[in-house]
Amino acid sequence: MLIPGSRRLRVPAVVLAAVLTLVFLLYNSDHNVRRGHALDRLVRPQTWLKPHPPSLPGLPPEYAIPSSESPWCQDRYGTRYLNNTRDWSASYCTRESASNFTCFWSSTASDRVDVMCLGRRAVFDASQQRFRLACQLRELSQQEKVDGVPAVPDQLTRHWYDTGPGIVMERAVLLGKTVPVPRKPATTTILVKREGNANLWHSLMEIISLSWTLDVLQMTVDDETGEPFLSPRAGRNAQVVLLDQHDEGNFIALWRLFAKMPIRHIHDLDDSEPPTDIVIPFAGGSNPLWQGDWVDLECHDSALVKTFVSRVLSHYNTSTPSRDADQVTVTFIHRTNTRKLIDEAEHIGALASAIPHMKLNVVDFAALPLTGQIDIIRGTDVLVGVHGAGLTHLMFLRPGSTVIEILPEGFQHKGFRNLAQMLGLNFLRTHAKMRGNASGSQQWQSDDVDIDGQKLMDVVGVGVRGLYSKDLRSHDVY
Structure with a gap:
């Protein structure tokens, strides 16, 4: 279809007018910017926002999952204790x-x-x-x-x-x-x-x-x-x-x-x-x-302890490093006073050479400030130690980590086992013979401990291999 002559003339005129208008706006815009006026004050169109509803719907009620813990556990380790x-x-x-x-x-x-x-x-x-x-x-x-x-x-x-x-x-x-x-x-x-x-x-x-x-x-x-x-x-x-x-x-x-x-x-x-x-x-x-010291508890969660841990980490601005994609980081607690591990250096050397995909660190926590202790624990996958206050550090392990406790023979303390369970940690234990001059019911407090090398190798191996397929790691167990 042919365009009538009058419209053919009108189209170039419209285009020319549009170009001149654009040049005029750009000139004035640049001129006003040089005078200190914001560009968007002149050319930005006003945007009308759709008002938000006064409140958004919440999650479906099924997400409010009630605690599966027993009343006994909730009364001691859950928020019911506070209530x-x-x-x-x-x-x-x-x-x-x-x-x-x-x-x-x-x-x-x-x-x-x-x-x-x-x-x-x-x-x-x-x-x-x-x-x-x-x-x-x-x-x-x-x-x-x-x-x-x-x-x-x-x-x-x-x-x-x-x-x-x-x-x-x-x-x-x-x-x-x-x-x-x-x-x-x-x-x-x-x-x-x-x-x-x-x-x-x-x-x-x-x-x-x-x-x-x-x-x-x-x-x-x-x-x-x-x-x-x-x-x-x-x-x-x-x-x-x-x-x-x-x-x-x-x-x-x-x-x-x-x-x-x-x-x-x-x-x-x-x-x-x-x-x-x-x-x-x-x-x-x-x-x-303290009520879980001598009995096995069936408590698997503690909002109270987890909240306290979160507060401590925030207080010290503690960062949590990413887990190593290849190595399992093992921290062995070195004791210098009581309940020392006999032949510790030999045991550590044997572990380091026998268990693959493991980075083994020996740490004397007593020689470090608390912030340094927590930093080490946040980067630990497996915490190993003879029974004692050093195992308290398990509180600051990341969920999914493992705790290995070496107990003096005949000693059946359950406190660290129960705490680990509440925090979503794996827990392993073994016993070692006592060597020293103490006697009586408090012998475990002071005597050193002597563990068979293969026994220690086995329990640490179980702990390390249990993490071979966790997080970013993907190793065959054997």
Whole structure:
């Protein structure tokens, strides 16, 4: 079809007009940019966004899978431990008291009831080296007595090594009349008497118990204020005050996981100490992880321990390296004091030459700062050691790793086995003969251990070969 003459003339004119318009816009655009105006202010078209719905639908309810753990396990190692503690508490001061003293109770052990407490508006008395609370103790009601609410301070729990809330109360807190204090002190003071400073297992039991103490206080609403007893931001204005005489030790920095102010001893405080709230945490000896020491547990998960591990890794900004695509990294714990492995160097040499696809490191954790210890563990696939606190490091292994424990003959400790199971780790054990001059029921504490070379080769081989087809590795077992 032919185009009429008038339209043939109009098409070039339209094209010419479009070109001139484009040149004009580009010129003005460049001119305005030189004058400091943003290009997109002139030429960017306005975009109309489709409004988002007020809330997106959640996952189908089937994804909220209930715990398959037994009630016994959930009450000790799951979040039910925190809920149960939150729901069993009592305030012990009369309404007229200027201070308040609230205690929370936990009943997971058959022979005791454990406790942690919070005191509101305490004043430090330097002459007595104690914190005073303006708290006149009230009489428990008949119903409270029937319900088994323990009395304060007589029934505050005491634990080994002179620790526990009963000891802390006796040595650092006075109840009675005192001077008026601000309604809301600016700081929180955590009163701690440690079992010691050198054993990682004991120290972590104490620090974990403190973490659960603070979690419960964040979960519980104070009837007086209508707000939680502690806010998540309280750690910035919290301090740990030590009542013991131990040196700081290798693990002192972990106490600052939840209290960012400097750690001090109570004998360093004076009359200038400002009014404060005080926390008496659960003792390390109350930690339910102690309840798996001598029996095999059927507990396969622990939200409490996994959350604590996550907090530690975040606190130290610990990175997790990728697993080696060829080698299985084995870390052997070198002991220098008690329960040393006889002929250790010969055993290590034999292992290194006999087991393929294995990188073997021997580490003295006691010679390293805690951050260095954790870094090594995060890069470990198989952790091997004679029974002792060094195996506590299994807590920081990546899921799917393996733990191998060498126990003194006749010794049937189950604590590390149970913890490994809760954290999704493989666990192997073997026994070795004791060699030394000790005797009696505590011989295992000090005697060195002597293991047959082939026996050690076999158990380490099982651990290493069990990871040949995990992650990026793909090796034949034999």
